[in-house]
Amino acid sequence: MSLTGRARTPSGRPPSIRDVAGVAGVSHQTVSRVINGHPSVRPATRERVEAAIAELGFRRSAAAHALAVGRVRGVTVLTSNTTHHGYAAVLQGVEEAARGASFTVGVSVLESDEPAVVRDAVRRAADSGSGLVVIAYDRPGVRALEAVPEGTPMVAVVETPDGSPPAGSPWVWTDDRAAAHAVTRHLLDLGHATVRHLALPSTTATPDATARVAGWREALRRAGAPAPEPVVAGWTPADGYAAGQRLARDPELTAVLCGNDDLALGVLRALREAGRRVPEDVSVAGFDDAPHSAFLSPSLTTVRLDFAGVGRAAFALLHGLMEQGEPVAPHPVAEPVLIARESTGPAPRA
Amino acid sequence: MSLTGRARTPSGRPPSIRDVAGVAGVSHQTVSRVINGHPSVRPATRERVEAAIAELGFRRSAAAHALAVGRVRGVTVLTSNTTHHGYAAVLQGVEEAARGASFTVGVSVLESDEPAVVRDAVRRAADSGSGLVVIAYDRPGVRALEAVPEGTPMVAVVETPDGSPPAGSPWVWTDDRAAAHAVTRHLLDLGHATVRHLALPSTTATPDATARVAGWREALRRAGAPAPEPVVAGWTPADGYAAGQRLARDPELTAVLCGNDDLALGVLRALREAGRRVPEDVSVAGFDDAPHSAFLSPSLTTVRLDFAGVGRAAFALLHGLMEQGEPVAPHPVAEPVLIARESTGPAPRA
DNA sequence: CTGAAAGCGCTTACAG
DNA sequence: CTGAAAGCGCTTACAG
Numbered sequence: 001m002s003l004t005g006r007a008r009t010p011s012g013r014p015p016s017i018r019d020v021a022g023v024a025g026v027s028h029q030t031v032s033r034v035i036n037g038h039p040s041v042r043p044a045t046r047e048r049v050e051a052a053i054a055e056l057g058f059r060r061s062a063a064a065h066a067l068a069v070g071r072v073r074g075v076t077v078l079t080s081n082t083t084h085h086g087y088a089a090v091l092q093g094v095e096e097a098a099r100g101a102s103f104t105v106g107v108s109v110l111e112s113d114e115p116a117v118v119r120d121a122v123r124r125a126a127d128s129g130s131g132l133v134v135i136a137y138d139r140p141g142v143r144a145l146e147a148v149p150e151g152t153p154m155v156a157v158v159e160t161p162d163g164s165p166p167a168g169s170p171w172v173w174t175d176d177r178a179a180a181h182a183v184t185r186h187l188l189d190l191g192h193a194t195v196r197h198l199a200l201p202s203t204t205a206t207p208d209a210t211a212r213v214a215g216w217r218e219a220l221r222r223a224g225a226p227a228p229e230p231v232v233a234g235w236t237p238a239d240g241y242a243a244g245q246r247l248a249r250d251p252e253l254t255a256v257l258c259g260n261d262d263l264a265l266g267v268l269r270a271l272r273e274a275g276r277r278v279p280e281d282v283s284v285a286g287f288d289d290a291p292h293s294a295f296l297s298p299s300l301t302t303v304r305l306d307f308a309g310v311g312r313a314a315f316a317l318l319h320g321l322m323e324q325g326e327p328v329a330p331h332p333v334a335e336p337v338l339i340a341r342e343s344t345g346p347a348p349r350a
Numbered sequence: 351m352s353l354t355g356r357a358r359t360p361s362g363r364p365p366s367i368r369d370v371a372g373v374a375g376v377s378h379q380t381v382s383r384v385i386n387g388h389p390s391v392r393p394a395t396r397e398r399v400e401a402a403i404a405e406l407g408f409r410r411s412a413a414a415h416a417l418a419v420g421r422v423r424g425v426t427v428l429t430s431n432t433t434h435h436g437y438a439a440v441l442q443g444v445e446e447a448a449r450g451a452s453f454t455v456g457v458s459v460l461e462s463d464e465p466a467v468v469r470d471a472v473r474r475a476a477d478s479g480s481g482l483v484v485i486a487y488d489r490p491g492v493r494a495l496e497a498v499p500e501g502t503p504m505v506a507v508v509e510t511p512d513g514s515p516p517a518g519s520p521w522v523w524t525d526d527r528a529a530a531h532a533v534t535r536h537l538l539d540l541g542h543a544t545v546r547h548l549a550l551p552s553t554t555a556t557p558d559a560t561a562r563v564a565g566w567r568e569a570l571r572r573a574g575a576p577a578p579e580p581v582v583a584g585w586t587p588a589d590g591y592a593a594g595q596r597l598a599r600d601p602e603l604t605a606v607l608c609g610n611d612d613l614a615l616g617v618l619r620a621l622r623e624a625g626r627r628v629p630e631d632v633s634v635a636g637f638d639d640a641p642h643s644a645f646l647s648p649s650l651t652t653v654r655l656d657f658a659g660v661g662r663a664a665f666a667l668l669h670g671l672m673e674q675g676e677p678v679a680p681h682p683v684a685e686p687v688l689i690a691r692e693s694t695g696p697a698p699r700a
Numbered sequence: 701c702t703g704a705a706a707g708c709g710c711t712t713a714c715a716g
Numbered sequence: 717c718t719g720a721a722a723g724c725g726c727t728t729a730c731a732g
Binding site: 088 | 416432439449454458459479622641
């Protein structure tokens with residue numbers, strides 16, 4: 001028996017349950033019972049079968065299993081992106097949990113929110129017979145959510161849990177609203193008259209529908225501070241840099257909350273180039289606590305979000321859906337936590 | 351016919367080629383010919399079949415197809431990590447190319463280089479019947495490479511193309527050696543007496559086996575510069591920070607080449623805290639040109655590596671292997687290019 | 701507790 | 717150019 005590959009029968013193909021049955025002196029049906037942990041198999045029989053399995057290096061054919069049962073022990077993640085911190089960390093969490101459950105994990109990226117593109121991706125994912133985790137942090141994701149055929153086991157990773165979840169399809173989210181509220185509050189407490197917001201692209205027509213924008217606006221309202229229009233920037237450091245250059249021209253600007261840490265990184269650079277010191281002249285806060293944020297100069301005030309936890313929770317829910325056929329109690333996800341660092345400070349005196 | 355889900359036959363299950371055959375008035379075998387683009391089908395027949403396919407919303411069962419042909423139109427990426435820039439970008443490239451070829455993409459992470467862990471992951475990936483792309487930038491990846499059963503279509507993404515590739519399993523790489531040589535040369539040309547190197551963890555027992563270390567050392571040797579021991583740091587900003595704190599104590603230090611941009615980011619922070627200015631006192635260079643590197647302060651001198659291109663090339667090779675059964679000419683991957691920015695400058699005068 | 705039969709939805713020769 | 721038969725490797729009732 002080879003240490004690495006699957007053993008081969010004399011005929012050259014990998015051993016099937018029939019080969020195992022032959023060696024163990026039972027029917028292939030009994031072999032099926034053993035590999036599925038069916039209770040009614042005599043211990044002695046079970047042992048003979050297990051010995052034969054080990055001897056032949058038998059491994060169940062995933063394809064045959066899938067064909068027979070009509071479903072696959074796998075999850076595919078539908079997402080518009082695999083490299084931005086939040087997305088990548090959710091994917092990481094899903095993979096980790098799926099691996100623990102011996103589930104296969106697939107990835108399918110949504111290149112745009114065009115109906116044809118989204119429909120195709122969703123179809124292919126659903127056709128594979130696996131369960132779905134769709135990351136609906138953006139337009140393509142939200143569209144994909146809507147395109148998932150009924151009956152497909154799915155869990156959605158969303159920013160805001162409003163609207164109504166498709167029947168039987170649970171949602172997982174971090175409390176971005178509370179998080180945004182907390183950072184904004186932190187800035188206000190430092191004496192800033194108001195806080196500008198550099199927003200991520202919205203999932204909907206109205207930017208206010210996103211939890212981050214809503215939390216920020218609410219904190220402003222409660223404090224009686226003016227609420228300037230949020231500016232939609234993008235996702236990347238380059239986007240933050242571009243938006244930051246515009247913001248830097250505003251002499252009133254003393255505090256800005258960015259939709260994620262990458263935007264904040266770009267803003268930091270733009271402000272420095274414009275000769276505005278952080279945090280002496282302008283305070284900058286991010287969102288997510290990406291791995292590099294603690295090491296920037298100045299280090300970045302942000303709010304830590306447990307994206308990997310979200311991914312693990314999403315898988316746990318999906319697993320419940322697929323194995324028990326019933327929704328399960330959601331896995332707990334860590335609360336967002338404010339991480340105050342060097343990039344925020346007292347408002348400059350007027 | 352539903353716009354989203356697969357249509358259902360009256361019996362409640364998705365339509366099979368037999369259902370299509372019934373509607374088109376042909377045998378299911380002819381339907382199979384049509385969906386596989388077999389040439390010998392009368393145009394009129396083909397049209398009838400295609401109409402029936404559209405009418406029923408037929409989609410071939412991936413499981414049945416896989417069972418019949420013994421292989422799956424899919425690729426699974428074996429990797430120790432999915433979030434670090436290089437790994438994430440390779441994955442992104444593979445996914446992009448695979449999607450274009452209607453291949454499924456799976457991800458399996460290697461949690462450690464323990465034989466049992468690696469063997470398990472490789473087995474499961476191979477069992478799925480898909481082709482394999484293994485990212486062998488580190489120990490777990492290299493171990494996985496060795497554990498792939500013969501006969502499994504595979505392509506390896508490696509740092510250095512030495513040793514011997516498993517028969518019929520092509521390699522893809524960027525020329526890290528030349529890249530490291532170029533950055534080191536850049537630093538030497540700026541008048542630095544020598545260049546320290548903060549290395550990524552090695553894939554082997556001897557750090558010199560890695561292309562980046564080799565290129566750096568060669569540039570030093572050619573210039574007749576002393577070659578201080580490389581220090582193995584890790585992968586993350588936190589690792590770079592820790593190593594940077596130690597380096598910062600060395601009064602001789604004027605130039606450091608980091609194994610990647612994340613390490614460099616941490617080093618930048620450590621140097622600043624130690625009161626050593628970049629680039630006036632110490633020049634710092636990275637490797638990879640990660641998305642944030644241009645926006646740091648100072649912006650980071652680095653070398654751009656086309657990881658996504660590597661991923662696309664890896665898939666192209668695998669695709670050739672799986673469809674033509676023969677190795678194919680490698681897809682071109684962009685040459686590394688030196689990006690000189692603010693973090694490197696003339697050596698300070700002694 | 702165990703086995704013989706039928707079926708999951710395709711493809712691969714083999715006829716014609 | 718098209719169809720009837722057998723098979724891919726499992727699971728799901730149904731008997732006993």
